[in-house]
Amino acid sequence: RKEVEQDPGPFNVPEGATVAFNCTYSNSASQSFFWYRQDCRKEPKLLMSVYSSGNEDGRFTAQLNRASQYISLLIRDSKLSDSATYLCVVNNRGNTGKLIFGQGTTLQVKP
Amino acid sequence: DAGVTQSPTHLIKTRGQQVTLRCSPKSGHDTVSWYQQALGQGPQFIFQYYEEEERQRGNFPDRFSGHQFPNYSSELNVNALLLGDSALYLCASSLNGPDYGYTFGSGTRLTVV
Numbered sequence: 001r002k003e004v005e006q007d008p009g010p011f012n013v014p015e016g017a018t019v020a021f022n023c024t025y026s027n028s029a030s031q032s033f034f035w036y037r038q039d040c041r042k043e044p045k046l047l048m049s050v051y052s053s054g055n056e057d058g059r060f061t062a063q064l065n066r067a068s069q070y071i072s073l074l075i076r077d078s079k080l081s082d083s084a085t086y087l088c089v090v091n092n093r094g095n096t097g098k099l100i101f102g103q104g105t106t107l108q109v110k111p
Numbered sequence: 112d113a114g115v116t117q118s119p120t121h122l123i124k125t126r127g128q129q130v131t132l133r134c135s136p137k138s139g140h141d142t143v144s145w146y147q148q149a150l151g152q153g154p155q156f157i158f159q160y161y162e163e164e165e166r167q168r169g170n171f172p173d174r175f176s177g178h179q180f181p182n183y184s185s186e187l188n189v190n191a192l193l194l195g196d197s198a199l200y201l202c203a204s205s206l207n208g209p210d211y212g213y214t215f216g217s218g219t220r221l222t223v224v
Contacts, residue, residue, distance in 0.1 A: 004153075043201055043215040044154065087153055098144065098167055099203070099213065101153030 006088050006102035017078045021105045023071040023088030032091040033064055035073050037084045078109045115204050115216035123222045124192050132187040136204030137214045143185040146201040154201055160185050197223045
């Protein structure tokens with residue numbers, strides 16, 4: 001079983017749609033959680049950290065359920081520029097630890 | 112503000128050859144991690160260097176080795192290249208301590224033929 005699992009998609013949605021991505025992780029001792037965005041043939045870039053209380057950044061909302069070991073990302077009012085691969089990432093040991101990436105979920109927003 | 116710099120950007124090697132990839136961390140960062148990203152997959156952790164020592168290692172064979180220099184820059188060496196080593200190799204730098212965050216370089220795309 002992979003440590004971090006995501007549905008690879010692709011998710012094809014029209015502009016303005018709301019789309020949700022989910023992710024599960026296997027290590028209950030995991031400490032930090034993130035969503036990264038990766039454009040085609042580019043490096044991953046931090047989209048947002050994920051906190052137990054849930055957090056929002058503009059059109060993006062992230063949720064963490066530690067009991068279910070489940071992380072989600074909601075994108076509202078999708079833009080063409082949101083088209084990318086979204087990587088669910090877990091870190092078990094703070095900044096001394098490795099980042100564990102999911103396979104990524106591909107989003108294609110169409111006009 | 113210089114971010115993470117990796118070189119070269121692209122590389123083509125033949126099976127059995129050896130390769131060295133280089134990484135200069137973001138200014139002020141002292142920790143360097145290397146990741147391998149195969150096509151269609153998420154990045155996989157290779158190892159992490161701090162204070163010129165390998166601090167953690169992922170599930171990669173001994174053909175993968177590295178080094179960190181006193182100026183915090185790092186090298187990744189891969190010996191006896193296999194076709195399956197073809198991937199995007201990413202370097203991430205960070206500052207040791209609580210979650211200060213990681214900065215990724217744009218990667219080196221290695222093709223083994």
